[in-house]
Structure formats: structure tokens, C-alpha cells
Amino acid sequence: MRRFPRVAVLLPTYNGSRFIGAQLDSILAQTVTDLIIVTRDDGSSDSTREVVQDYARRQPDRFHVVVADGRNLGPGGSFSLLMQYVLERRSQLGLEPLRVLLCDQDDVWDSRKVERELEALFKLESRFPGLPALVHSDLSVVAADLTPIAGSFLAYHGLDGNRNDLRNLIFSNTVTGCSALLNESLLRKALPVPEDAMMHDWWLALVAAAFGHIGFLPERLVQYRQHDHNTLGAREYQPRKLFSKTTWQRLWQKNPDPMLFAVARQAETFRARYGKELSRSDRLTLGLASRLRTDSFLLQRVLFRLLRF
CATH class of the missing domain: 3.90.550.10 (Spore Coat Polysaccharide Biosynthesis Protein SpsA; Chain A)
Known part of the structure; x- marks a missing residue:
């Protein structure tokens, strides 16, 4: 061995x-x-x-x-x-x-x-x-x-x-x-x-x-x-249907997604620390990701979709 x-x-x-x-x-x-x-x-x-x-x-x-x-x-x-x-x-x-x-x-x-x-x-x-x-x-x-x-x-x-x-x-x-x-x-x-x-x-x-x-x-x-005291825990993935009622409700709700706020903060911190060492494309992606800290849920979701695809 x-x-x-x-x-x-x-x-x-x-x-x-x-x-x-x-x-x-x-x-x-x-x-x-x-x-x-x-x-x-x-x-x-x-x-x-x-x-x-x-x-x-x-x-x-x-x-x-x-x-x-x-x-x-x-x-x-x-x-x-x-x-x-x-x-x-x-x-x-x-x-x-x-x-x-x-x-x-x-x-x-x-x-x-x-x-x-x-x-x-x-x-x-x-x-x-x-x-x-x-x-x-x-x-x-x-x-x-x-x-x-x-x-x-x-x-x-x-x-x-x-x-x-x-x-x-x-x-x-x-x-x-x-x-x-x-x-x-x-x-x-x-x-x-x-x-x-x-x-x-x-x-x-x-x-x-x-x-x-x-x-x-x-x-x-x-x-x-998986048990009662996991810090995060595993949750089964449930794909959303594009035109489901819950999707449209989410699109017009007033509150932005706090998870995407956290993603934006992390992206901003990463770009601030390593920006000079990154490619122009990576800096641009991180910069756009940091803009997910918007008060508009609809704008936040649109920007997220654009960046993901």
C-alpha cells in the first residue's frame, strides 16, 4: 500500500x-x-x-x-x-x-x-x-x-x-x-x-x-x-414551476431575498481582497453580483437570473 x-x-x-x-x-x-x-x-x-x-x-x-x-x-x-x-x-x-x-x-x-x-x-x-x-x-x-x-x-x-x-x-x-x-x-x-x-x-x-x-x-x-441540531442541515431540492402561483407571488412581494444579500456581501468582499489578481471577466461578475443588494425583489431576481445563465 x-x-x-x-x-x-x-x-x-x-x-x-x-x-x-x-x-x-x-x-x-x-x-x-x-x-x-x-x-x-x-x-x-x-x-x-x-x-x-x-x-x-x-x-x-x-x-x-x-x-x-x-x-x-x-x-x-x-x-x-x-x-x-x-x-x-x-x-x-x-x-x-x-x-x-x-x-x-x-x-x-x-x-x-x-x-x-x-x-x-x-x-x-x-x-x-x-x-x-x-x-x-x-x-x-x-x-x-x-x-x-x-x-x-x-x-x-x-x-x-x-x-x-x-x-x-x-x-x-x-x-x-x-x-x-x-x-x-x-x-x-x-x-x-x-x-x-x-x-x-x-x-x-x-x-x-x-x-x-x-x-x-x-x-x-x-x-x-441529518438530525435536530444540525447547524444547516440537508433539505430536499424542490424545483419551482416557472408559472406557479407561488413564483408570481414571490416576484411581486416587497421584500428582497436575504440570501442574495449575503451572496452580494461575500462577492463584494472577495472582489475587494483579490480584485487586482482577478481577470477582468471575474471582476465584472463579482461587481454585478454585489449589486444584488437591492431593495427591489424583482430587480434582484432578474439580475440573479442574468448572472446565472
């Missing part, structure tokens, strides 16, 4: 005692064994910290527990902190070159997840040396007890994992963070993740698409657990 270099698994935790043991077991059962789980608790009030500490005591060479400072950062802030943490301590952690897996506390990984994603990442890095690279996979959707809900997370959301170009990613994130593997070049380019980023994984995908490359594996390498 091929020998792989050490990889960091970034695992923020928060009130996850119900499921975190199963996730840790699935990480420790990977075919790639040289993994270090870098974890930080975000202020849990249950027994999550004790569960993690018990695993760390039993396998100290597989865990690096970041001492919490009492702050509750939320999922995006927690991942951002851990990414910066391992980047600054990559030598100490034996992570040169640095490659990072993002991990949610309540999922279950296929035993070959790390191996398959590393193989794909190495191919990208071989073809495009020195550039930011991100690999992600499809997932299956399961209930709290792991009963199947949907065979494909992306199809369940009405997404195409191969649509990884910047123009598409500005408006729709196809990269699910808990399935993603990142290289050091991407972290250096993307960090710090700004407050206006909708989520850390969306920001990372934008940077990878703009300055590097994204690889997609259609295999379902993660069981995405």
Missing part, C-alpha cells in the same frame, strides 16, 4: 457528545493511518470535551487538543481558527507540506475517504504544482440512527459537484466542507476567512476556483447525519 504523508483532521466540537464517538471511530479506522486530529471545543455544556479527552488519552499520538479560551466562535469561526492554528504550527505537528481535512462532529466517514481524496489531491498538485487545490466528494444523507434518507447529498440539494467554476460558485456553493481536503497553498491564499463570508467552506471554494483547481469525487465518502 502507498505510504501517505501525515494529514491534519480539523474537528471543532460543540455539544456533540451524542454522535462524536462514532465520528472519531470512523476517522481512526481510515486506511490512511498517519492522521492527527486537531480539535477544539467551542464551549460545550454536555460531555463532548470528556469524550474527546478520553480518546486523546488512549491514543495521544493521534490527537492534538487545542486549549479553549472560553470563546464561542460558531462553526465558521471555529474552523477558521483551527486552519490558522495548524498553518502556524505545521512544523511542530509534523505537517510539512500541510494538507488539511475538514470534519464535522456528527458524520461518519467511509474507511477509504482520506485515501481516495489524497490520491485525487496528489494528481491535482502534480498537474498544477504550487497552486491552491481542493478536493471534495459527494455524501449520502442519513438519519440520526444512520437510516438512509438520500443516496446523494448533492442531488438531494439539486447541485452538480462538477460545477466548480468561479462564476457558478459565486452564487451557489457546491463544496460541502465536511467532505473537503485542502492543501497549504489554498490555506495561505484564503486565510483569514472574513466575517462577510457566508461559510468557511464557501470562501475556500471561491479561492480555489479563482486561483487554483477543484477536484470532485462522485463517490459518497461521508454519511451526512
